[in-house]
Amino acid sequence: MKVGEQLVKEEIGDNETVITNSAQTVKLDQAFKEHSVAEFFKKNKQMLGFYGKVRTLTMIVHEYITNSLDACEETGTLPNLDVKIDEIGSEYYEVTVTDNGPGISQENVGKAFGKLLAGTKFHRLIQSRGQQGIGCSGCTMLSQMTTGKATKIITGRVGKKPISLEITIDPKFNEPKITNLKELDKNFVGTAVQSKFKGVLYRDSEQGPLEYLRRTAISNPHAQISFRDPQGQKIVFKRTHNSIPELPKEIKPHPKGITVDEIITMVKTTKARTVQGFIISDFDRTGAKSISELKKAVRFDLNKDPKKLVWDEAEEIIRAFKNINFIAPSVDALRPIGEEQIRNSLNSIIKPEFLTVLTRKPAVYAGGFPFQVEIAIAYGGDAGRVTTDGKKMEIMRFANRVPLPFDAGNCALTHAVQSIDWKRYNIKDAENSPVTIFINFISVHIPYTGAGKQSVADEEEVLEEVRLALMNTGRRAGIYISHKKKEEENQLKRKMFYKYIPEIARALNNITNFSEDEIKTKMEKLVLEKLKLDEAEDAKEMKKLEEQMENDEKSSLNVENKKKPRKK
Ligand SMILES: Nc1ncnc2c1ncn2[C@@H]1O[C@H](COP(=O)(O)OP(=O)(O)O)[C@@H](O)[C@H]1O
Ligand SMILES: [Mg+2]
Known part of the structure; x- marks a missing residue:
């Protein structure tokens, strides 16, 4: 048996291993590099739904529109959305979306449009359209990848002068690069974004942007959506309902819908000082009764510091949760x-x-x-x-x-x-x-x-x-x-x-x-x-x-x- 094999057998207990010669090893070591999440998605844009010429253009409209609707909903504004698509060359289009939402602060606008996996919605259990924080920033990246151009943004908040700026992403560090930042001497509350894309196609088909907006208007009767297509035709979907939908409520996770990994993530940020306290305060439908059942099912002390909880213990908790009868999750968070x-x-x-x-x-x-x-x-x-x-x-x-x-x-x-x-x-x-x-x-x-x-x-x-x-x-x-x-x-x-x-x-x-x-x-x-x-x-x-x-x-x-x- 080779030395390496012996080592693996003793240290890891696995009898399968690949032995390379030393020249190959050095080459491999040199090739070993880290990639940022931006570099990853740059190579795998289809994972963001950006594939197919027609589909890509619809997905871009989708990303901007869902953000506008989410933002308006969160601040109780009846959405007025304006979408324009201009053809500026062969398979080359410019998309402009303007909303009357709350706008984005100067501090956050860079991250919102120029950093992947950044946003306000990821860590919440709430009924919203966006979840991951890879929507509009994904569009910024697609735009710069296909045209070399920056995404232009104008955003204004109540009581503040609006700002205009241009954003690109530095893929190496997944960080925004902001240029041409200016304060505008105008009145505007909301966000307008304009970006260019090559290798996409506008079609008036079932999977095109117009049908997407028509369906968005159907499912959001409180929104007014106007659209100008590349031929200059203007279509307005008028709002048919004048009251703002009640804001969805954020809920805590239910013990039956949680994984070991999620528990490990949650304990890092919990304010509770014991595992018992963590389970009562950070979950839906947990209380003294479930704790007394849990106590019997796990082998460790529930008074321990949750930050010190290890994987095996979290696994024990999940196993115990499976056998405990909890009240079904509260459903009043749905809208x-x-x-x-x-x-x-x-x-x-x-x-x-x-x-x-x-x-x-x-x-x-x-x-x-x-x-x-x-x-x-x-x-x-x-x-x-x-x-x-x-x-x-x-x-x-x-x-x-x-x-x-x-x-x-x-x-x-x-x-x-x-x-x-x-x-x-x-x-x-x-x-x-x-x-x-x-x-x-x-x-x-x-x-x-x-x-x-x-x-x-x-x-x-x-x-x-x-x-x-x-x-x-x-x-x-x-x-x-x-x-x-x-x-x-x-x-x-x-x-x-x-x-x-x-x-x-x-x-x-x-x-x-x-x-x-x-x-x-x-x-x-x-x-x-x-x-x-x-x-x-x-x-x-x-x-x-x-x-x-x-x-x-x-x-x-x-x-x-x-x-x-x-x-x-
Ligand atoms: N039109 C907008 N108005 C206000 N905030 C916005 C707007 N567009 C994007 N944002 C902010 O940027 C963040 C990132 O957006 P995005 O990349 O689409 O991810 P997600 O929607 O999944 O959170 C959002 O969470 C939101 O905070
Ligand atoms: Mg989004």
Whole structure:
């Protein structure tokens, strides 16, 4: 056995190791370098969702818009957002987004736009659009990578003169570089950002910026969004709701939704002086009862300093948490859009013939994360996806009011729609119907399947909630559609009868010599009576259908409930 192998065996106890000769080792040592997070994302921009020419441009708009909406929400401002996209060359565009939010202080503006993984939202369990702090700073980097140009910003706060500046990121240190900083002698409260990008493309498609903004307007009825496209066309999505949404509440993590690593991170900053105190004060739903159960389950003293907690002890805590019955997490931190607001915005933007909206009660997934589902089904009008093959079913997915236009196939929300047997709801050939299904999934923590944040993971409870909401709204839509079909059939019947009455009256008059007019009047009366009878029959049939659908839904609910008891 070689010396190195012997060493590994003794010191680490592993019998697999790779031995290199000394020249290779020196070369490897020289090649060993550190990289900043900015350098990492510069090489891996697809991880930020920046891939595909059309998708990239939409993602840029998304990053700026979500920040503006978050900022306005936090300071209780009704958002007025202005988006402009200018084509300045081949696959070369300039994006300008202006908001009337709180603005950013001179001290923080550099970090906000010029440092990756920096921001105000990362360490909070709160229902917000941004989470990681790699949104607008990612755009700054993409802009400088593709054009060599800086991002221009004007930002103003209440009671202060606005400032204008240009920002780039020094990728080596992931630090902002600010140039041309000036104070402006104007009145402006809010933030305007302007940056240029090459290798991107504007398309007026389902995955383009205009559709993204249309959907943002639908899920944010309190926002006014104006957009000027590269052709100079201006589109304004007016606000349909005038009150500012209540600010989402920040919540503490629930013991069932925590990991060992998170405990280790939390103890570093806790103000508590004992592990017991830390568990009571830094978690949701913990108290004397859970502490007494925890005491029995762990082998160390809960009075120890939490800063001295080691990995194995944190692991013991997590194991114990699994067996303790905690009250389900508080759900009052969630802020749904609301049925009336969704109804108003869909009526204003999609103008459907029929619309049904449902906001379900909050539920919990993975034991520790509260969430809530909102569904609407719109039929007719501008509902459905326009294709060369006619109208198709359109699924609009949202997470915390943010449209998710990409990666539909991977998403629990799509899977739930696909799992519904629409024929049962009398929506035959649902795929080819003028239907828009709106789904908003809200949570303090969205279980995204990837860093691109475009699809929700198949959590069992999430699938179940979306399915139940779809069954309920699907039934209402189905009843409307059946009524409408019957109506159309009856109209057709009426038309046919009336078309032939004059001919029959004439023929009967020839044979019988009875007055043609009299025959006509009598026949019309007869037809009316017959149609009335038919309609009564139809109404009876519809009622039966409604009852049947309601029973179907109830029995699916029972099956689901038996499978997995709902958490209180
Ligand atoms: N339009 C804006 N108005 C106010 N603050 C903003 C705006 N845009 C960005 N910020 C600040 O910059 C931070 C970083 O933004 P970003 O990189 O998009 O990350 P995230 O949104 O995930 O926090 C935000 O957390 C916020 O504090
Ligand atoms: Mg953001």
